[in-house]
Amino acid sequence: MARMKFLCDxxxxxxxxxCVTACKQExxxxxxxxxxxxxxxxxxxxxxxxxxVACMHCSDAPCMAVCPVDCFYKTSEGVVLHDxxxxxxxxxxxxxxxxxxxxxxxxxxxGLRGKMDKCTFCAGGPETDHSQxxxxxxxxxxxxxxxxxxxxxxxxxxxxxxxxxxxxxxxxRTRVTTRGKGAEVWGWGTAYxxxxxxxxPQTGTK
Amino acid sequence: xxxxxxxxxxxxxxAGLAGCGEKPTVTVYKQGKYQGKPDNVPWQGPQFNNNQTxxxxxxxxxxxxxxxxxxxGS
Numbered sequence: 001m002a003r004m005k006f007l008c009d010x011x012x013x014x015x016x017x018x019c020v021t022a023c024k025q026e027x028x029x030x031x032x033x034x035x036x037x038x039x040x041x042x043x044x045x046x047x048x049x050x051x052x053v054a055c056m057h058c059s060d061a062p063c064m065a066v067c068p069v070d071c072f073y074k075t076s077e078g079v080v081l082h083d084x085x086x087x088x089x090x091x092x093x094x095x096x097x098x099x100x101x102x103x104x105x106x107x108x109x110x111g112l113r114g115k116m117d118k119c120t121f122c123a124g125g126p127e128t129d130h131s132q133x134x135x136x137x138x139x140x141x142x143x144x145x146x147x148x149x150x151x152x153x154x155x156x157x158x159x160x161x162x163x164x165x166x167x168x169x170x171x172x173r174t175r176v177t178t179r180g181k182g183a184e185v186w187g188w189g190t191a192y193x194x195x196x197x198x199x200x201p202q203t204g205t206k
Numbered sequence: 207x208x209x210x211x212x213x214x215x216x217x218x219x220x221a222g223l224a225g226c227g228e229k230p231t232v233t234v235y236k237q238g239k240y241q242g243k244p245d246n247v248p249w250q251g252p253q254f255n256n257n258q259t260x261x262x263x264x265x266x267x268x269x270x271x272x273x274x275x276x277x278x279g280s
Contacts, residue, residue, distance in 0.1 A: 002265060060237075070238035076247060083242025126245040144248040146264035152272065163269030171273040178275060 002164035003059075003078040004121050004143075006152065007172055008052045011185050012159035015040055015050040019151035019160050023054075026122070026150040027139025033103045035119040036151050052151070052160045055080060055101035055119035063093035063102065077143070078165075079121040084137050087115040121162070122149040 015038050023029065023036045036054035057080045064072040064080065071086035072093075093116060094102040107114030124141030127134035134141060142150060152162035161168050179185055248254075249261035270276060 002262060064238055065236065067238055070241040072238065073240035073242065073245070075245065081245065083240075086242045123248065124245075126243040129246060129248070129251045141248070143265070144251045145253060146261060146268070148265065148268045148272075153268070158272055158274055161269075161272045163265065163272065167266060167269040171270075174273065174275055 003166075004057060004123075004163065005078070005165035005168055006054065006056060006121075006149075006160065006162045007168050009159045009161070009172065009175070010049040010051050011179075012157045013038070013050040013052060014157055014159070016156060018154050018156055019052045022150040022154035023119070026142070028135075029117070029139070030105050033105045033117050035101075035103060035117065052155075053099050053101075054151070055097075055121075056099055057119075057121055062096040062098070066092045066096040068092060073126075075123065077121075077123070079123045079143075081120055081123060081125055081138075082116065082118070083126050084115045084117075089113045089115050091116075119149075122147070 017038050020034060020036050020038060024034075027035070029035060036052060038050055038052050040048055040050040042048045057078060059078070061072065061074070061080045063082075064074070067082075068090060069086050069088055071083045072080060073082070074080050089104060089107075089112075091102075091104065091113065094100070094104070102116045102118050105114040105117055106112070120138050122140060122142035124130075124134045124144065125138030127137060129141050129144045140150075142148065147153065149162045152160045155161075161171055247258070249258045250256055254261045254264075
């Protein structure tokens with residue numbers, strides 16, 4: 001049985017926010033709610049790193065542990081989901097989550113905190129698959145279509161990869177062993193080829 | 207004087223030992239029991255007709271497709 005996981009390769013992420021846009025578009029997420037976002041460390045400095053963050057579908061999810069109404073459940077594929085009919089919007093899960101994944105849309109005439117919304121790994125929720133109710137509450141159910149999350153599949157540099165944890169780990173291992181480390185990963189050699197493979201400039205030309 | 211010193215030494219020793227009786231303060235969270243509606247598995251829809259193997263194959267193909275070293279050759 002697959003254990004669904006996300007992995008973001010900080011060496012590849014270019015902070016394009018394509019994953020954020022893909023997620024918003026796929027699930028028609030309201031203004032002010034970001035199921036996924038890109039965080040940049042040392043912004044503007046050489047060697048800055050960006051990473052795309054959403055619910056990490058923890059194996060021992062703290063949100064599940066602290067929820068006072070027990071509205072969380074974990075699917076057989078390891079995806080952490082919740083029932084919005086039960087959620088009371090208390091915000092405990094937000095305090096417990098180390099990634100700040102739970103989001104709370106404004107609801108009602110006075111902008112009250114609505115029911116919690118978070119990344120579903122594009123697996124919908126506890127409603128009939130592909131129904132209008134499921135889409136409205138949880139977004140599209142791509143897993144039931146045999147597809148992976150929109151954010152990972154849309155990532156232009158394939159920094160964000162998702163799917164079965166074992167396969168994801170294999171992909172990342174291949175990538176790391178192929179590209180090397182440190183200065184080998186980015187810089188002149190990566191962009192224009194190694195010095196020894198480049199042709200010397202011809203004499204007498206500009 | 208000797209007595210006062212002895213009493214204070216006993217008091218300090220008792221206070222020091224009191225620290226050993228400290229209870230663990232790390233909370234162990236218990237997993238909640240889901241109270242909501244049941245959810246069906248992703249391969250139950252019309253596309254996979256309850257065929258889990260087909261669904262897993264489709265997902266695996268998609269996941270491997272993210273590895274461009276395999277897709278275009280390294």
